[in-house]
Amino acid sequence: MNIADYRREYTQSGLNRKDLAADPLKQFERWFKQALDSDYPDANAMSLSTVSAEGKPSARTVLLKGLDDEGFTFFTNYNSAKGQDIAGNNQVALLFPWLQFERQVRISGTVEMLSPEASAEYFLSRPLGSQLGAWASDQSKTIASREALSDQFNAIAERFKDRSPTTPEHWGGYKVIPEAIEFWQGRESRLHDRFEYRLVEGLWEVHRLQP
Numbered sequence: 001m002n003i004a005d006y007r008r009e010y011t012q013s014g015l016n017r018k019d020l021a022a023d024p025l026k027q028f029e030r031w032f033k034q035a036l037d038s039d040y041p042d043a044n045a046m047s048l049s050t051v052s053a054e055g056k057p058s059a060r061t062v063l064l065k066g067l068d069d070e071g072f073t074f075f076t077n078y079n080s081a082k083g084q085d086i087a088g089n090n091q092v093a094l095l096f097p098w099l100q101f102e103r104q105v106r107i108s109g110t111v112e113m114l115s116p117e118a119s120a121e122y123f124l125s126r127p128l129g130s131q132l133g134a135w136a137s138d139q140s141k142t143i144a145s146r147e148a149l150s151d152q153f154n155a156i157a158e159r160f161k162d163r164s165p166t167t168p169e170h171w172g173g174y175k176v177i178p179e180a181i182e183f184w185q186g187r188e189s190r191l192h193d194r195f196e197y198r199l200v201e202g203l204w205e206v207h208r209l210q211p
């Protein structure tokens with residue numbers, strides 16, 4: 001295997017300044033809708049990068065569960081490693097790697113917790129198994145075995161056997177409020193199209209970036 005020889009040209013399409021929406025969230029919606037409409041697998045999967053209070057970065061995949069004029073919503077365990085990073089440093093980055101479309105979208109900004117009511121509304125819409133899983137998993141902590149995890153799950157299932165699970169206090173949503181959003185479309189000879197929207201005094205400015 002020669003990894004250095006593994007490459008391809010990006011030729012599917014281009015991105016023009018005149019075709020961009022004035023608001024990057026609208027532009028994001030267009031690309032996201034195209035991905036959803038073409039049954040792109042896991043189109044709502046995004047990489048979330050956080051930085052600890054000590055400056056140590058880490059990235060992991062989460063699912064986009066909401067999009068509005070303010071930003072991008074995902075749900076997780078507030079006590080997890082990412083939750084602890086966010087508690088100490090609210091600067092985060094998101095990445096949508098829509099590689100089959102030769103596209104990526106990069107987002108950076110700050111993150112805010114959703115209200116307990118908004119988190120509960122989503123939690124209660126989830127399948128029962130996911131609700132119990134959120135209670136059963138002390139996300140990011142070590143555990144001795146798969147059996148120990150099953151025991152935790154079974155204990156929770158027993159606790160809620162006669163009633164619907166409530167929303168755990170340690171679980172809920174975050175909204176990423178963007179300050180910069182970049183749309184990248186692969187082009188031939190690595191001369192890709194890149195447009196970066198940046199929030200300047202409350203208004204979005206757009207610039208083409210060199211690839």
Ligand SMILES: Cc1cc2nc3c(=O)[nH]c(=O)nc-3n(C[C@H](O)[C@H](O)[C@H](O)COP(=O)(O)O)c2cc1C
Pocket residue numbers: 042045058059060061062063064074075076077080081082083139140
């Ligand atoms: C496709 C995919 C979707 C995922 N979605 C979520 C999610 O929405 N929320 C979440 O907490 N973890 C999700 N995970 C698991 C995270 O990547 C990660 O393992 C977990 O949140 C623990 O991260 P942390 O220890 O850095 O906090 C997903 C993983 C994959 C591969």
